[in-house]
Amino acid sequence: MFGLMFALLFIISACNGEEAADEQNESSEGKTEENTAAPAGEKTKIEFWHAMSGPNQQAIDNIVADYNASQDKYEVEALFQGSYEESLTKLRSVGGTADAPAIMQVFEVGTKYMIDSGYIEPVQTFIDKDNYDIGQLEENILNYYSVDDQLYSMPFNSSTPVMLYNKDAFKAAGLDPENPPETFAEVKAAAEKLTNGDMKGFSILLYGWFFEEMLATQGGLYVDADNGRTGQVTEALFNGEEGRRVFEFLKEMNDAGTLGNFGSVWDDIRTAFVSGQVAMYLDSSAGISGLVESAPFEVGAAYIPYSEKAERNGVIIGGASLWMMNGISEEEQAGAWDFMKYLQTAPVQAKWHVTTGYFAINPAAYDEAIVKERWEQYPHFQVTVDQLQDTKPSTATQGALISVFPESREHIVTAIEELYQGGDPQAVLDKAAESTNRAIEIANKTSGK
Numbered sequence: 357m358f359g360l361m362f363a364l365l366f367i368i369s370a371c372n373g374e375e376a377a378d379e380q381n382e383s384s385e386g387k388t389e390e391n392t393a394a395p396a397g398e399k400t401k402i403e404f405w406h407a408m409s410g411p412n413q414q415a416i417d418n419i420v421a422d423y424n425a426s427q428d429k430y431e432v433e434a435l436f437q438g439s440y441e442e443s444l445t446k447l448r449s450v451g452g453t454a455d456a457p458a459i460m461q462v463f464e465v466g467t468k469y470m471i472d473s474g475y476i477e478p479v480q481t482f483i484d485k486d487n488y489d490i491g492q493l494e495e496n497i498l499n500y501y502s503v504d505d506q507l508y509s510m511p512f513n514s515s516t517p518v519m520l521y522n523k524d525a526f527k528a529a530g531l532d533p534e535n536p537p538e539t540f541a542e543v544k545a546a547a548e549k550l551t552n553g554d555m556k557g558f559s560i561l562l563y564g565w566f567f568e569e570m571l572a573t574q575g576g577l578y579v580d581a582d583n584g585r586t587g588q589v590t591e592a593l594f595n596g597e598e599g600r601r602v603f604e605f606l607k608e609m610n611d612a613g614t615l616g617n618f619g620s621v622w623d624d625i626r627t628a629f630v631s632g633q634v635a636m637y638l639d640s641s642a643g644i645s646g647l648v649e650s651a652p653f654e655v656g657a658a659y660i661p662y663s664e665k666a667e668r669n670g671v672i673i674g675g676a677s678l679w680m681m682n683g684i685s686e687e688e689q690a691g692a693w694d695f696m697k698y699l700q701t702a703p704v705q706a707k708w709h710v711t712t713g714y715f716a717i718n719p720a721a722y723d724e725a726i727v728k729e730r731w732e733q734y735p736h737f738q739v740t741v742d743q744l745q746d747t748k749p750s751t752a753t754q755g756a757l758i759s760v761f762p763e764s765r766e767h768i769v770t771a772i773e774e775l776y777q778g779g780d781p782q783a784v785l786d787k788a789a790e791s792t793n794r795a796i797e798i799a800n801k802t803s804g805k
């Protein structure tokens with residue numbers, strides 16, 4: 357039993373790249389020397405900072421090894437830098453200098469910060485120079501990282517949220533495991549039936565991402581200026597009716613005792629699901645891989661729920677993308693660009709998708725034999741791709757661009773915690789909006805806008 361739990365915890369902790377720090381790879385020291393052009397005959401080093409640990413780190417290392425063996429000009433060096441938040445903090449201390457890596461992986465909510473940072477060269481520059489055809493890549497993913505038709509960063513590990521559920525628990529509760537609930541009302545009703553003994557019906561991680569997604573799928577905007585896509589953001593809009601519906605949905609289940617709260621650590625909510633403490637919850641599509649293989653019951657995957665008072669609009673792209681730094685040599689930039697293009701090829705994307713659960717940015721990868729085999733074995737992957745491809749492009753599903761997004765996420769988490777302690781949905785959301793507005797105002801003043 358202990359062995360099984362240990363194996364479960366290992367697999368679960370490995371699903372996402374954010375949690376565990378790998379000290380071995382974690383160093384940016386000695387970088388200055390590496391930034392100079394390589395002597396004739398030697399490969400140019402391309403430093404690649406990322407936030408993937410466990411099997412996802414292994415997947416990156418394998419791809420990097422294949423790339424390095426495939427050509428003799430560049431040597432990519434993949435270096436783990438901690439969680440998405442930690443790695444961005446590290447970048448802040450070296451961004452724009454010769455100590456910066458050539459390629460930096462940044463989570464989606466860091467996009468506006470990176471665009472404004474002065475550290476980067478938009479990948480559009482290289483696309484244009486090289487006549488690179490981005491028409492082959494997934495439009496709904498490119499949309500997130502595009503502003504005024506310019507692609508700023510190269511999508512890499514793209515995910516969306518998905519609702520995972522325990523099919524065995526569904527059967528035991530008299531629910532149809534092949535017809536998971538779709539709307540907030542249906543989830544609430546199913547949660548009542550599923551709540552039993554130690555098992556709660558539904559849960560979400562205390563993480564702003566899931567609120568952002570349930571807001572967007574109703575067509576709700578996070579901020580003004582068309583979610584920051586057409587102008588300068590001045591205020592939060594997430595406390596409008598779509599946001600309130602999400603908070604009411606959570607509150608009603610919390611009051612009814614059908615909602616579980618397993619905190620803000622991915623491993624904890626995944627362990628709760630696998631050990632039967634919760635029957636339905638929202639996870640990243642990149643978390644599916646480990647869970648379907650390790651859960652001692654049949655796992656179902658479904659689209660995220662939406663309010664019955666709204667249309668379903670789809671999901672915003674999550675995960676992270678790759679940024680080209682601007683303080684490095686042209687030779688390094690050329691190598692970084694070459695590697696980014698290699699990453700987008702169908703065979704590499706196919707391998708990345710089946711080993712990690714992240715989407716293939718190049719949909720041609722879905723025709724590769726290894727993907728077809730994997731989907732046949734685990735149809736959950738197909739659900740996530742369908743949910744992405746069914747998404748209606750709009751400024752809501754394109755996602756918000758705000759420089760203070762990571763901070764705003766914290767305000768949302770505080771609001772959810774206050775809600776769970778009995779707070780009024782509108783009041784706690786308004787407070788989060790006011791705090792976000794203050795952060796936006798300060799950021800706008802600092803940047804002189």
Ligand SMILES: O=P(O)(O)OC[C@H](O)CO
Binds near residue numbers: 464514640
């Ligand atoms: O855990 P990931 O990589 O799927 O990313 C989830 C969120 O989008 C991070 O902001």
